[in-house]
Amino acid sequence: MKKLIFTVIVYCCICNLKVYSQLIVRNWGFEQYDAIGVEIGWTQINTRQQYILDQDTIIFHSGKRSYSVEAKSDTAKDRGMGGAGTMYLSHTISQKRKIKVSAFIKTKNLTEGAAGILVILNGEKGQVFQADNHEKSPTGTTDWTKYELELPLTADVRSVSFAFVMTGKGKAWFDDVQVMVDDQVVDDKTW
Template sequence: MKAKFINLIIFVLVLIPTINAQKVIRNLGFEDLDVVGRLISWEIRNPNNTYQIKIDTTQSHTGKVSLLLQSSIPNAQKRGAANAFSLIKAPNLNQKSSIKITGFIKTEEIEDGTAFIGLQLNGAKGTLTEVNTENKNIRGNTPWTEYSIESPINSDVKSISFGVQITGKGKAWFDDFNVTVDGVNLGENITLKDL
């Protein structure tokens, strides 16, 4: 009896990772952090080390937190840009026609630049398409506002990157992203079979 119970436990422990192997937390509201406090499913880039990029517990559109990108030096010529992005591997887009990303942005005293959302479709040999909301000139002081970008997709797309960026002086908060493919909301737990 004890041997059967141990075998059952081993079977369950082996099966659980297999069941969840395709589950990927997208962390679209920036609420999920790993054990050392880093964002799950987002990569941060701050090449000139001229921005503070952190989870802010004092501002959020919904939930408890948002992602804050804030300039940390006054010199615009040395500032550059900072961004955070998430990647979706998308091998099964043969019958799909479009992807839409929406997200909320709040700004404070942005000047000499802008805050925006971007979307990049990648193929086997590199970038196929890039679109963003930079032309919206999101600057100055703005309340939480929803922005969206959309792009056609085809079978050449192998992965999709989307994210946020700030240039210039000031602060920008980002929260509550949404990803839809052909109008279907993929939600927080996007799996390869969803695409």
């Protein structure tokens, strides 16, 4: 039941990008922020407003910034989730075989939850398939580690939503997201 609720919430948060996704600058390393400090190309996810979502200019995997998600200190047991998501809507997934999404994740005192990647394959009438790496999520305090999910692209897939999210107590950092379609790196020019 929790997985279903988790999926519905993330899907709803990400779907509002559908209209604009072709215009978004892909900000894979979280280096670009707008004038008020919001990361460009990503929609923040904070389902119960129990997380502090921020850029970190001290701890990062590469570049000068990472994206951090930290549980507020006096949160209820059911915190929801915090993170960010985006959607890949492109003719370039047509007739392709697979998509792989990866990111580097670092954690500090992560308990009672997970930090990871979620990928949702969307069809004409809704979700076709979804996967996450929460069963292999880092716990406690960990250094930067690359996590990835690979899914097949079937003929009924029209778009791919992906997010990185944290549940539970503690803090997680995310950096250097990479998307590959049929082993080819997706960059701004292929969107």
